[in-house]
Amino acid sequence: MKVQYRFAIGIPAFLVLIQFLGPEKTNPPIDPLRTVQAHLKVTPEVSAVFERACQNCHSHKTVWPWYSKVAPVSWFVIDNVNFGRRLMNHSDWAQYDREEETHLLEEMCELVTQGAMPLLPYLWMHDEAHLEGQDIRVICEWTEGERMRLMNE
DSSP: OOHHHHHHHHHHHHHHHHHTOOOOOOOOOOOOGGGGGHHOOOHHHHHHIIIIHHHHHHHSOOOOOOOSSSHHHHHHHHHHHHHHHHOOOOOGGGGOHHHHHHHHHHHHHHHHHTSSSSSSHHHOOGGGOOOOHHHHHHHHHHHHHHHHHHOOO
């Protein structure tokens, strides 16, 4: 009976304790002069797709959902956002040189065409982020146009 009592007290205590451990959610300030919009010619259609399907993981405009407050799920969510921002950050596009910009633009089209972005676990909780054929065409046509423009400058 003592072991059961310890589990009955220990498990809830552990679950409460882990809420205070782990990574922090952040949304650093955004300098408008460093954004993708300040460095590339982002059309309203592309901007709409970015806002709906990309910005939660690839910008400092993350809208943290309720489940990002519950450990250990929060750890997974925060880690994915931090990883996404490290790979490509629309809020800090100025960090990339011309070669990195053209590579990221190429990767954007490839990943959405392959269905690799947005990530499947993200799509489970964010139905609005699903990319339809038209969304993919908008992104790929824009990325190709911007790549050509950057290479000719």
